Amino acid sequence: MKIVVADTYAALPGDLDWSGLDELGECSFYPRTKKGELPERAKDAELLLINKTFVTEEDIKQMPKLKYIGVMSTGTNTVDIEAAKQRGIVVTHIPQYSTDSVAQMAISHMLNIAMPVARFDKNVKEGIWRKDYENVIKELHQIELYGRTLAIVGLGAIGSKVAEIANALGMKIIAHTSKKQEELPAYITKVETLEELFQKADILSLHCPLNTKTQNIASKERIALMKPTAILINVSRGGLVDEEALAEALNSNKLYAAGLDVLENEPPTENDPLCKARNCFITPHMGWYTKEAIKRYTEILKQNVKAFIQGKPINMV
Known part of the structure; x- marks a missing residue:
């Protein structure tokens, strides 16, 4: 054979x-x-x-x-x-x-945006803390995740694990899923439409397969519904997101930040709009690799x- x-x-x-x-x-x-x-x-x-x-x-x-x-x-x-x-x-x-590893990557992107530890470390080692502490405080924005609303698209193994971890952080969890409300843990509230989910999200995390139904599920129209303070996380497949719309939303301050472990084209080209977008943090599709x-x-x-x-x-x- x-x-x-x-x-x-x-x-x-x-x-x-x-x-x-x-x-x-x-x-x-x-x-x-x-x-x-x-x-x-x-x-x-x-x-x-x-x-x-x-x-x-x-x-x-x-x-x-x-x-x-x-x-x-x-x-x-x-x-x-x-x-x-x-x-x-x-x-x-x-x-x-890779359920636990990929869920950990999603949470890592959330925490990196909420508490930019690597940038703090860089400032300390470059002497900025010592020389210009007031500007460090002014320029670096921190977010407390407790009480924030995490909106999840897809409650398979990874989406459910992300919800479990986020619940431990004290976040409110809503989700768009084919499962019935009675099938979900008590800490997850089902939302019937994607439009409502995008509108309510403080952080939106995508955890669904890529197919003809989910291609660009984070469309230009749905991204436009999100709060300007919101964060989009994608550790599933790049094709779930309209990447040009996401880059435009970030650059025009219509969306606060994005954390991505996947892109539609991997690796990205030099001119990939997301590689140059404001507050867009990209890892090289490595969530699965532990x-x-x-x-x-x-x-x-x-x-x-x-x-x-x-x-x-x-x-x-």
């Missing part, structure tokens, strides 16, 4: 333990696979493992032996699921391996492949 791994770089070479995978089949590893290269590299593959490499309907047509696509992430927007389904190709993903999460990731990845080969697939999309 031939196994092709299309983009080992996405799993950070040297950190992911591939041992044991070669016992399950003949493996070919590629650090990166550019657009158009996949059909040739995987033309004889029965199993394909991908992370950030896109698998289109046309790609699937050119891989006649393909029986399985293992998405090496939780999100599956990189695969044309419908085309795979029509061909009878099993698609799996790696759920909940030693603990990587260990779980590795175990689930191999379990997925092994279960499929044994005819009992798990974690199917």
